Amino acid sequence: MRIATYNAASVRARLPRLLEWLEVNEPDILAIQETKVEDDKFPREEFEALGYELALNGQKAWNGVATLSRTPIDSVIRGFEDELMPSDARLITIQTSGLTIINTYVPNGNTVGSDKWTYKLAWLERFRRFLRERFSPSAPLIWLGDVNIAPTPLDVYDSPKLLGSVGHHPDEFSRLAAILDFGLIDCYRALNADERAYTFWDFTVPRALDRGLGWRIDHIYATPDVAGLCREVQIDFDARRKEKPSDHTFVMATFDL
DNA sequence: ATGGTTGAATGTCAA
Numbered sequence: 001m002r003i004a005t006y007n008a009a010s011v012r013a014r015l016p017r018l019l020e021w022l023e024v025n026e027p028d029i030l031a032i033q034e035t036k037v038e039d040d041k042f043p044r045e046e047f048e049a050l051g052y053e054l055a056l057n058g059q060k061a062w063n064g065v066a067t068l069s070r071t072p073i074d075s076v077i078r079g080f081e082d083e084l085m086p087s088d089a090r091l092i093t094i095q096t097s098g099l100t101i102i103n104t105y106v107p108n109g110n111t112v113g114s115d116k117w118t119y120k121l122a123w124l125e126r127f128r129r130f131l132r133e134r135f136s137p138s139a140p141l142i143w144l145g146d147v148n149i150a151p152t153p154l155d156v157y158d159s160p161k162l163l164g165s166v167g168h169h170p171d172e173f174s175r176l177a178a179i180l181d182f183g184l185i186d187c188y189r190a191l192n193a194d195e196r197a198y199t200f201w202d203f204t205v206p207r208a209l210d211r212g213l214g215w216r217i218d219h220i221y222a223t224p225d226v227a228g229l230c231r232e233v234q235i236d237f238d239a240r241r242k243e244k245p246s247d248h249t250f251v252m253a254t255f256d257l
Numbered sequence: 258a259t260g261g262t263t264g265a266a267t268g269t270c271a272a
Binding site: 009010012013034036037060061062063108110116148202203204205206244246247 | 260261262263264265266270271272
């Protein structure tokens with residue numbers, strides 16, 4: 001089973017990139033973030049023509065998540081299903097073929113100390129509780145998406161310089177660690193303990209890709225039994241070099257499932 | 258240099 005994640009930075013602007021990638025790679029599941037579109041304007045037919053069912057949680061202009069699945073989607077949870085957090089479209093959970101798939105677009109945080117920073121930390125704490133209240137680490141579960149945190153020195157191009165800035169801050173590390181305490185394993189890092197690989201390159205940094213100025217902020221986590229069945233995690237650098245790319249690229253995990 | 262680029266929406270915000 002192949003399960004992938006991609007921050008599209010607009011599903012409509014990225015439709016050619018998405019469709020060509022799906023046709024070549026044929027994942028069973030693709031989690032998309034930053035779809036930037038309301039559900040009734042989502043380009044459904046193009047994905048359904050490739051054999052996918054869709055679960056959508058979108059909003060106008062910003063945010064938005066979508067999960068595509070080739071196996072039937074048995075149930076969907078949109079967001080946290082409560083009023084404790086602003087109703088940003090950043091979370092969608094599906095059940096398919098006995099698996100729970102949680103797709104998130106974690107808040108960016110803007111700058112340390114800003115209102116958005118406070119919101120990011122609160123969102124991470126809320127997500128930790130969502131996991132613990134609704135799911136069990138003994139059941140097959142995958143959490144994937146844009147987590148907007150590069151958690152180790154290997155996950156960002158200049159850790160000493162960037163430590164303490166948004167995306168590479170100890171307060172983020174501790175919130176992420178608390179989430180993972182549920183019983184989740186970073187599939188890429190488990191298989192590539194010493195590798196340096198990025199999934200995001202800032203549009204505003206000139207020639208960031210060629211200069212290696214990237215971040216690994218798109219992650220695929222799994223509960224222990226599922227993580228033990230992970231054979232490979234591929235990061236598709238070539239897709240980031242194509243015409244009109246997203247600022248992120250595709251990450252895909254292959255499981256013996 | 259508080260810059261740079263991209264997308265949604267059409268002024269300006271978010272990333």
